Amino acid sequence: MVTTTAAPAASPRLGRRPRTGLRDSRGYTVFRVLNAIALVVICAITLYPFVNVLAVAFSGQGYINAGQVSIIPRGFNVTTFVLVMSDPMFWRNYGNTVVYTAVATAISMVLTTTFAYALSKKRLKGRTVFIGIAVFTMFFSGGLIPNYVLVNTLGWRNTIWAIVIPNAISIFNLLVMKSFFENFPEELEEAAEIDGLNTYGILWRIVLPLSKAVIATMVLFYAVAFWNSWFSAALYMSKPELYPVTVYLRNLLLSSSQPAGTDEGLQIAANVKAVTMLLTVLPIVCLYPFLQKHFVSGVMLGSVKA
Known part of the structure; x- marks a missing residue:
């Protein structure tokens, strides 16, 4: 007896999706085209202010005052950049910002993570009270004067602790992390506990x-919040060498608003806002791509439950 086997059916090309009626319909094609156009328009609207700031930062004073700068620099000029970046105080304040941001973010993450993990455990005694106290501080605070008196009494003026400690925990971040930990599989923790790990382990x-x-x-x-913070430093610090770069750039912006008689002074006054924004936001823009892949998933995971 001769047996024959049917030839295998031709397999579709690799990477080619199966054709369906929805994908082949005219309505779906129109939707895809309109969706792509809408996304391009939204992206252009979002990017335009940043490109405009970049163009103004490198443009000449006359073109800026005449409103002729859009997305391409005109009358290329780096006078303000040279003035700012040639000042030793700028680099000292920039270093202060890096230190303040790193220390403050580390302390905030330790406090927020441990507090959120404890609040996520329903067996914690007084859990509802602690959550209520935390949420209460989102709507009410002691006020500016009591905070200043407290910081001054503790001897924290002109120290890093005046910036770090009062803003160490963001209640919004705390609640997001608490919700994330509440969704964590209890079986995994129970297995680890059976293996001999304690709570900290x-x-x-x-x-x-x-x-x-x-x-x-x-x-x-946290890093973005502390990097952009200037009010606490302006309030609690009186020594210029201790300022973060945001206060330095703020003072430069205020000084540039005064009448300037020289061409250099006019140039600085014309684009100092763009230069200060560019120098302030640049490090965060460089940091964001490395964390962007975790950004959306982290927020969504922590926002499943309120």
């Missing part, structure tokens, strides 16, 4: 390695 060796997305998101939130 479970947090350090089990929970945190599996929480990279939300941790990266919180690091970005």
Whole structure:
């Protein structure tokens, strides 16, 4: 007996999606085209202010005052950049900002993570009270004068602690991390506990390695907030060598608003806003791509439950 086997059916090309009626319909094609156009328009609208700031930062004073600068620099000029970046105080204040941001972010992450992990445990005694106290501070605070008196009494004026400690925990970030930890599988922690790990061991060796997305998101939130902060430093610090770069650039902006008689002074006054914004935002723009892949997933994971 001769047996024959049917020839295998031709396999579709690799990477080619199966054709469906929805994809082949005219309505779906129109939707895709309109969707692409809408996304391009939204992207252009979003990017235009940044490109405009970049163009103004490198443009000449006459073109800026005449409103002739759009997305391409005109009368290329770097006078303000040279003035700012040739000042030793600028680099000292820039270094202060890096130190303040790094220390403040590290302290905030430790406090926020441990507090959120504790609040995520329903067996914690007084859990509702602690959550209520935390949420209460989102709507009410002691006020500016009591805070200043407290910082001054503690001897924190002209120190890094005046910037770091009062803003160490963001309640929004705390609630996001608490919600994330509440969704963490309890069976995994119970297994680790059976293996002999205590609470700190479970947090350090089990929970945190599996929480990279939300941790990266919180690091970005805190780093941006502390990098852009200037009010606390302006309030609690009186020595220019201790200022962060945001206060330095703010003072430069205020001084540039005064009448300037020289061409150099006019040039600085014309584009100092663009230069200050560019120098302030540039490090965060460089940092964001490394954390962007964790950004959306971290927020969504932590926002499943309120």
